[in-house]
Amino acid sequence: MPLIERPRTGPSATALARSPLPPERLLPLVADHPLPRMFDRWGPFPAVERVDGQDGAWDAVGKSRTLRLGDGGAVTETLVEFEAGRCFAYELTGFSDVFDRLVRGVRGDWGFEPDGTGTIARWTWEFAPRFGRGLLVRLVVAPLWRINMQRMMTAAVRELSR
Structure with a gap:
């Protein structure tokens, strides 16, 4: 059973970015983008230093990996x-x-909507406090995470759209 059932009820943060790439090209690029390149340290949030346990592309429900964080922590991510x-x-x-002292977990959603010949990408984190x-x-x-995620998303989508 998912950690957070829909509709959303927990605190959340959302970022948007536009890409000239169509959704079917952008989504796999975002899904497989190396997390240490995207999640750098910002404010109180640690960087993702490495990813352990990922086998192949990040493209099938049930896949799981461990994110090793710059503050010595870790978190399990499951698609x-x-x-x-x-x-x-x-x-x-x-x-x-x-x-761990603040949340039981987080649900992250990426959505990709056609926008002319490009895509509007939406990234939302819903916290389970x-x-x-x-x-x-x-x-x-x-609110702090929203600022951070907009910064990271803008840079990643720009890089991936080249």
Whole structure:
């Protein structure tokens, strides 16, 4: 069962970017983009330093990998949805850093909508706060993460669209 059922109810952050590439070309590039190149350290958020346990392309529900973070922590990422050319979603669970004190997990969704000959990409993180942490996540973590994810997404989509 997914960590977060739809419709969304937890604190969330969303970023958008436009690419001249069509969705069916952009989605696999984003899904397989090396996470250490995208997730650099910013503010209170550690970088992803390496990815362990990924076998092949990130393109099938049930695939799982471990993200090793710059603060010494780790988190498990599991692909929970994948529709070629349209979307993919993953869940982050088992944080072993400060995030573990704030959230039970995160659901990340990437959506790719045609826009003329290009694509509007949407990336959303929905947080599942721990008991008593919802307000902190909603008022501090989610807004800071939104700034960070917009910065990362803009750079990644620009790079991948070349």
